[in-house]
Amino acid sequence: MAEVNIQGVTKSFGTQRGVADIDLHIADGAFVVLLGPTGAGKTTTLRLVAGLEQADAGEISIGGRVVNQETPAQRDVAMVFQQYSLYPHMKVRDNLAFPLRSPILNVAEDEIARKVQQIAEVLRISHKLDNKATELSGGEMQRVSIGRALVRDPAIYLMDEPLSSLDAKLRAELRVELKRIHAEMAATLLYVTHDQIEAMTMASHVGVLDEGRLVQVGTPRDIYENPRTAYVAARLGQPRINLLPADLFDYATPTGAVQMGLRPENIVLGSGQAASVVRVEHLGDQTRLHLKLADHDVITLVDASESANPGDTMRVTARDPLFFDAQGDRITQA
Amino acid sequence: MSGFSVTEPTPRSKRIAATLVTLYAVITMIPLLWIFITGFKSPADAIAYPPKVMFEPTLEGYVNLFTTRTRQTQEYLDANPPDTWYEEIVRQYDMTVVGPSKFGERFFNSVIIGFGSTFLSVFLGTLAAYAFSRFRIPFADDLLFFILSTRMMPPVAVAIPIFLMYRQLGLSDTHLGMILLYTGVNISLAVWLLKGFIDEIPREYEEAALIDGYTRFQAFYKVVLPQAATGIASTAIFCLIFAWNEYAFAVLLTSATAQTAPPFIPTIIGVGGLDWPAVAAGATLFLLPVMIFTILLRKHLLRGITFGAVRK
Ligand SMILES: Nc1ncnc2c1ncn2[C@@H]1O[C@H](COP(=O)(O)OP(=O)(O)OP(=O)(O)O)[C@@H](O)[C@H]1O
Numbered sequence: 001m002a003e004v005n006i007q008g009v010t011k012s013f014g015t016q017r018g019v020a021d022i023d024l025h026i027a028d029g030a031f032v033v034l035l036g037p038t039g040a041g042k043t044t045t046l047r048l049v050a051g052l053e054q055a056d057a058g059e060i061s062i063g064g065r066v067v068n069q070e071t072p073a074q075r076d077v078a079m080v081f082q083q084y085s086l087y088p089h090m091k092v093r094d095n096l097a098f099p100l101r102s103p104i105l106n107v108a109e110d111e112i113a114r115k116v117q118q119i120a121e122v123l124r125i126s127h128k129l130d131n132k133a134t135e136l137s138g139g140e141m142q143r144v145s146i147g148r149a150l151v152r153d154p155a156i157y158l159m160d161e162p163l164s165s166l167d168a169k170l171r172a173e174l175r176v177e178l179k180r181i182h183a184e185m186a187a188t189l190l191y192v193t194h195d196q197i198e199a200m201t202m203a204s205h206v207g208v209l210d211e212g213r214l215v216q217v218g219t220p221r222d223i224y225e226n227p228r229t230a231y232v233a234a235r236l237g238q239p240r241i242n243l244l245p246a247d248l249f250d251y252a253t254p255t256g257a258v259q260m261g262l263r264p265e266n267i268v269l270g271s272g273q274a275a276s277v278v279r280v281e282h283l284g285d286q287t288r289l290h291l292k293l294a295d296h297d298v299i300t301l302v303d304a305s306e307s308a309n310p311g312d313t314m315r316v317t318a319r320d321p322l323f324f325d326a327q328g329d330r331i332t333q334a
Numbered sequence: 335m336s337g338f339s340v341t342e343p344t345p346r347s348k349r350i351a352a353t354l355v356t357l358y359a360v361i362t363m364i365p366l367l368w369i370f371i372t373g374f375k376s377p378a379d380a381i382a383y384p385p386k387v388m389f390e391p392t393l394e395g396y397v398n399l400f401t402t403r404t405r406q407t408q409e410y411l412d413a414n415p416p417d418t419w420y421e422e423i424v425r426q427y428d429m430t431v432v433g434p435s436k437f438g439e440r441f442f443n444s445v446i447i448g449f450g451s452t453f454l455s456v457f458l459g460t461l462a463a464y465a466f467s468r469f470r471i472p473f474a475d476d477l478l479f480f481i482l483s484t485r486m487m488p489p490v491a492v493a494i495p496i497f498l499m500y501r502q503l504g505l506s507d508t509h510l511g512m513i514l515l516y517t518g519v520n521i522s523l524a525v526w527l528l529k530g531f532i533d534e535i536p537r538e539y540e541e542a543a544l545i546d547g548y549t550r551f552q553a554f555y556k557v558v559l560p561q562a563a564t565g566i567a568s569t570a571i572f573c574l575i576f577a578w579n580e581y582a583f584a585v586l587l588t589s590a591t592a593q594t595a596p597p598f599i600p601t602i603i604g605v606g607g608l609d610w611p612a613v614a615a616g617a618t619l620f621l622l623p624v625m626i627f628t629i630l631l632r633k634h635l636l637r638g639i640t641f642g643a644v645r646k
Pocket residue numbers: 013016017018019036037038039040041042043044045082194
């Protein structure tokens with residue numbers, strides 16, 4: 001495993017911006033998650049590191065070695081693709097063995113068999129090893145794709161939304177599994193997702209992408225608590241942060257503040273302004289209240305034991321609001 | 335149309351469809367069947383009127399197809415009793431076999447030229463299609479259009495220039511010349527068909543292989559080729575059918591050495607009256623290779639004729 005450094009990397013496709021001016025340091029053993037909506041440039045970033053795209057500008061180094069001119073094979077990375085990477089004409093077993101049979105690795109067949117068996121057990125697909133790749137469910141295919149990367153011991157694992165087509169239960173299991181593999185193998189990972197739960201639970205660092213730009217990098221906690229922009233604030237947190245006019249509450253607003261971000265858990269019930277309950281969602285462990293506050297939609301969380309009905313009026317105040325200026329940049333209070 | 339109404343065909347409509355298809359197949363096969371049967375008739379039965387459906391089968395047609403014969407005097411025939419089964423057949427007409435005919439040779443030429451040009455077209459076509467599909471080639475669209483445009487006029491339109499050119503280059507009446515010519519005609523079809531198939535194969539397949547340490551060629555060979563098998567098989571059949579059946583250029587450019595079967599078969603008619611059974615025997619044998627080739631590749635072809643639409 002090795003550290004990876006991306007410096008000032010830009011890539012456009014004709015006039016279409018892929019990524020612009022990306023600076024990202026991935027320490028040896030780090031689990032970096034790139035988070036962003038569709039089209040943000042997540043896949044493009046992975047492809048640049050893998051060498052499947054050539055950067056227009058900037059420098060990528062792996063283990064201290066500048067790799068801009070190297071072929072994908074020379075870079076020694078393993079990648080899980082967003083879709084299609086199993087070979088339909090091969091059995092699951094041969095799909096898993098394919099990276100190990102590559103001419104530059106030269107692994108003995110019995111070692112390959114051992115490795116394939118081991119990975120298949122980790123990913124719980126050992127009973128499907130002799131199936132053709134087309135005779136698998138979507139979730140099984142995705143696990144085999146992950147396995148194809150894990151059989152190798154590369155400088156870095158690049159994973160492009162590897163859990164996206166799995167059901168919730170399996171996704172939760174594999175999150176734990178990937179985290180465990182990361183810890184046990186001391187692996188370096190650059191992991192792409194648009195699922196914030198994956199980002200929050202697995203990442204040692206999260207990078208938030210917005211239209212090709214990396215807006216913020218930090219620990220999940222840091223990004224949650226100190227988002228640099230309203231955009232970043234909206235990417236993390238479920239339910240989403242409430243973005244409201246800065247002067248909605250009687251709160252000392254810093255100069256230039258236009259927007260106020262209020263996490264659902266930071267809306268305190270009991271006193272303050274009147275808001276009417278529009279909808280109540282019982283999720284079991286928690287209850288979400290959709291409120292109407294002076295014509296604005298607000299979501300808050302309350303204890304599952306709290307009883308509220310549509311039409312009720314509640315009094316709410318804000319706690320720890322985040323303020324943003326007209327550009328959406330954060331204004332930190334003095 | 336509104337909504338999705340995908341209903342399973344009823345058993346009755348299925349039966350009707352099956353009957354119609356079978357009927358159509360039978361009607362189209364009757365002439366082929368007639369040729370096949372005629373090959374086993376005697377010349378008299380072949381031209382009998384009304385046509386004979388029941389007859390005594392004989393291998394005369396095939397013997398006449400493969401041999402040259404001459405009429406002999408009664409003394410000679412009496413002095414040399416027939417020593418082979420085919421000699422015996424020929425003796426009915428006071429003839430003896432003097433040697434093999436040209437048919438075997440012509441048939442062999444057809445095999446070499448037909449399969450040779452098919453192999454070359456598909457080989458070059460696959461490489462070109464892969465390049466067009468995967469690499470950024472300057473003027474790719476114009477080049478592709480140019481390649482297609484070679485098929486916009488009937489090939490025979492350039493027969494005279496090619497005839498003169500081939501004479502200059504010493505390619506007239508050579509196997510190589512015919513292979514190159516048929517390859518030239520087929521290559522545009524091959525490139526276009528195969529490009530469609532290769533475009534359907536996700537690039538990620540090769541990219542995954544490249545990342546795993548395979549070279550571009552190994553990725554092509556191990557990943558793209560197996561995926562393109564369907565397309566390659568159907569393209570090969572189209573190419574073979576053209577090269578195998580081609581008549582006009584074969585008449586024009588070949589004679590003694592590289593003549594293929596299509597221009598030869600009609601010449602059988604001239605030898606000693608209308609020998610229909612021999613012509614039919616020749617036609618039957620001529621049909622076989624394409625048929626066998628198609629049957630061998632039918633597993634791929636069935637998916638191929640949908641032009642890549644069936645994919646998982
Ligand atoms: N080969 C390409 N040619 C042209 N434009 C491209 C190409 N690849 C990516 N782009 C563009 O670059 C931008 C970033 O694409 P990218 O695939 O990195 O997004 P993403 O974050 O992975 O999105 P998703 O979550 O949908 O996978 C998009 O606007 C996309 O249209």
